[in-house]
Amino acid sequence: MIKLKHLLEQGGIAKAFASEFPKKAMKANSIASKLPRHANNALHKDLIFKIPTGYWKVRNDDGGKGHYGADRGSRKHHGVDLTTTLNQQMVAPIDGIVKRRKASSTSKLDGTMIQGTGKYKGYNVYMFYTRPNAEGSKVKQGDVVSKQLALQRSNKGDYSEDVTDHTHIKITFNGKTINPTIGSGNINWIV
Numbered sequence: 001m002i003k004l005k006h007l008l009e010q011g012g013i014a015k016a017f018a019s020e021f022p023k024k025a026m027k028a029n030s031i032a033s034k035l036p037r038h039a040n041n042a043l044h045k046d047l048i049f050k051i052p053t054g055y056w057k058v059r060n061d062d063g064g065k066g067h068y069g070a071d072r073g074s075r076k077h078h079g080v081d082l083t084t085t086l087n088q089q090m091v092a093p094i095d096g097i098v099k100r101r102k103a104s105s106t107s108k109l110d111g112t113m114i115q116g117t118g119k120y121k122g123y124n125v126y127m128f129y130t131r132p133n134a135e136g137s138k139v140k141q142g143d144v145v146s147k148q149l150a151l152q153r154s155n156k157g158d159y160s161e162d163v164t165d166h167t168h169i170k171i172t173f174n175g176k177t178i179n180p181t182i183g184s185g186n187i188n189w190i191v
């Protein structure tokens with residue numbers, strides 16, 4: 001806590017988090033910010049989403065790669081997997097209403113969906129696999145909303161031991177899944 005206070009005083013928060021960003025993503029991000037408006041594929045350039053895990057680190061383990069479009073055998077990965085730790089608290093990327101949603105009818109584990117309200121109307125942000133703290137509650141961007149669940153089968157999850165803890169972030173806009181990748185996707189993210 002003292003360290004956090006110190007960082008706040010020194011304006012060092014951004015610097016503290018910057019080390020968590022992969023160099024490549026930072027580079028892509030700075031390139032994206034220099035593009036003219038029409039060249040940036042952000043749907044709503046003025047809308048800012050908050051990274052639910054607190055830092056942008058994409059999973060890459062023996063169980064698979066976590067980037068958008070990664071190979072999943074017969075299909076592609078239509079989300080981004082951000083690394084987490086068990087029981088980690090997730091914050092709401094947008095203002096909205098908290099709902100409980102499973103990734104599929106066969107999923108054992110819960111997922112959380114934030115149904116966007118206000119300027120975020122039309123957006124749904126999914127976080128698999130996390131358990132919502134208060135279903136049906138209205139939240140503001142940055143509020144704590146859900147908790148990371150264990151993913152591995154040895155711990156009642158759906159996956160092999162090769163899959164490290166992560167949250168699968170999926171975003172839809174008017175029902176259509178969009179690429180949420182930082183810097184080069186459709187969404188503008190902040191820590």
Ligand SMILES: [Zn+2]
Nearest residue numbers: 079080081168
């Ligand atoms: Zn995923």
